Amino acid sequence: MPADNTPAQALGHASGSFAPGTSAPGSFASAATRPGPPLWLLAELTYRCPLHCVFCYNPVDFARQEQELSTDDWIRVLREGRALGAVQCGFSGGEPLVRDDLEILVAEARKLGYYTNLLTSGVGLNTKRAQALKDAGLDHVQLSFQDSTREMNDFLSHTKTFELKQRVAQLIKGQGWPMVMNVVIHRMNIDHIDRIIGMAAELGAEYLELANTQYYSWAYENREHLLPTRDQLRQAEATTDAWRQRLGDRMRLFFVAPDWHEGRPKRCCNGWGSTFLNIAPDGTALPCHTARMLPGLSFPSVRETSLRDIWFDSEGFNRYRGTGWMKEPCVSCEHKDRDLGGCRCQAFMLAGDAAAADPVCEKSPHHAQVRDAVDAADHPAAVPVKPIIFRDRTQSLAVSARPLP
Numbered sequence: 361m362p363a364d365n366t367p368a369q370a371l372g373h374a375s376g377s378f379a380p381g382t383s384a385p386g387s388f389a390s391a392a393t394r395p396g397p398p399l400w401l402l403a404e405l406t407y408r409c410p411l412h413c414v415f416c417y418n419p420v421d422f423a424r425q426e427q428e429l430s431t432d433d434w435i436r437v438l439r440e441g442r443a444l445g446a447v448q449c450g451f452s453g454g455e456p457l458v459r460d461d462l463e464i465l466v467a468e469a470r471k472l473g474y475y476t477n478l479l480t481s482g483v484g485l486n487t488k489r490a491q492a493l494k495d496a497g498l499d500h501v502q503l504s505f506q507d508s509t510r511e512m513n514d515f516l517s518h519t520k521t522f523e524l525k526q527r528v529a530q531l532i533k534g535q536g537w538p539m540v541m542n543v544v545i546h547r548m549n550i551d552h553i554d555r556i557i558g559m560a561a562e563l564g565a566e567y568l569e570l571a572n573t574q575y576y577s578w579a580y581e582n583r584e585h586l587l588p589t590r591d592q593l594r595q596a597e598a599t600t601d602a603w604r605q606r607l608g609d610r611m612r613l614f615f616v617a618p619d620w621h622e623g624r625p626k627r628c629c630n631g632w633g634s635t636f637l638n639i640a641p642d643g644t645a646l647p648c649h650t651a652r653m654l655p656g657l658s659f660p661s662v663r664e665t666s667l668r669d670i671w672f673d674s675e676g677f678n679r680y681r682g683t684g685w686m687k688e689p690c691v692s693c694e695h696k697d698r699d700l701g702g703c704r705c706q707a708f709m710l711a712g713d714a715a716a717a718d719p720v721c722e723k724s725p726h727h728a729q730v731r732d733a734v735d736a737a738d739h740p741a742a743v744p745v746k747p748i749i750f751r752d753r754t755q756s757l758a759v760s761a762r763p764l765p
């Protein structure tokens with residue numbers, strides 16, 4: 361992914377477009393308080409995926425959401441998003457290559473003037489489709505690996521896909537696309553980070569994102585298995601820094617720090633409804649991947665509501681914009697404009713209140729849950745109490761049948 365087009369940087373461009381503190385729940389009354397455009401449109405084309413990753417970010421109840429937008433619906437969404445000011449369009453999933461209209465959608469997005477990304481596990485990307493996507497104008501591909509070893513890659517995804525991913529990496533290079541390699545980092549692969557970076561360099565990746573696990577969805581279910589120790593993290597950061605020195609400009613390394621270990625929350629998607637617009641496979645528009653879990657909050661569907669109305673006027677997108685919704689300790693905190701209170705989904709999952717301070721924050725009254733979990737990961741006697749679960753339809757139905765916390 362070119363540096364000037366990374367989602368993070370696209371988000372950064374907009375960070376001043378919505379003035380924190382000027383908003384309140386409800387509709388925006390005047391142009392002066394309206395948010396800027398959704399610069400980054402993510403089209404989650406499907407939740408279907410051949411892989412079963414233990415840290416998958418798709419909602420745990422994905423099996424209950426089987427309806428997918430049609431090609432025509434997606435084309436309308438792309439047009440409305442571009443008219444609204446979106447400049448980057450990601451095609452994601454699940455595995456977006458399971459949709460046989462992907463090339464049509466990429467061509468439409470490119471024609472509209474979006475910078476286009478494909479976020480893929482690599483499964484389904486053969487020579488013919490790679491050429492068709494190139495012809496459609498696809499700008500870049502982000503390829504995920506689970507690890508640098510076949511054993512761990514295939515264990516974590518519950519598939520035999522390691523060699524296939526290596527071949528796909530060569531296909532991507534062969535088409536001349538800039539390649540971002542993405543590896544979700546956690547307790548089970550963090551000690552391989554030296555080899556992971558080496559593998560990315562050998563495969564010719566221009567960018568490597570070492571994304572420490574965010575504990576939502578399937579990763580939240582498996583967090584006792586995934587939380588690394590503090591020592592593991594320190595070592596991984598040192599190894600990454602050493603590689604940065606060695607590689608220079610040949611490959612850029614992004615080490616996405618884990619908020620559970622830092623005691624400092626992060627802005628969720630650069631701020632709720634500030635820049636990022638996610639369209640779920642069934643057409644539900646969301647300010648982040650997992651916001652649908654929040655009770656008492658409705659999110660419109662693009663089937664019934666225009667993107668403009670959704671972005672500016674829907675209750676779901678306005679509820680947590682800015683800082684007007686905050687409670688203590690956030691209201692009087694000097695950091696509130698920096699992190700906007702952190703993640704609403706994390707607040708709901710851990711504090712049972714989506715308007716609470718994100719419990720990864722040391723000032724949160726619920727922070728002990730996070731600190732205890734990190735302490736437990738550090739302790740050799742910490743034995744996971746639940747078996748690890750893989751993302752699949754059966755588990756999805758079982759997990760989503762549980763009562764809410």
Ligand code: SF4
Nearest residue numbers: 409411413416454481
């Ligand atoms: S994280 Fe794994 S299971 Fe989830 S969509 Fe990506 S490749 Fe598929």
Ligand code: SF4
Nearest residue numbers: 690693695696701721
């Ligand atoms: S109290 Fe709230 S605003 Fe302050 S650092 Fe914590 S989460 Fe952020």
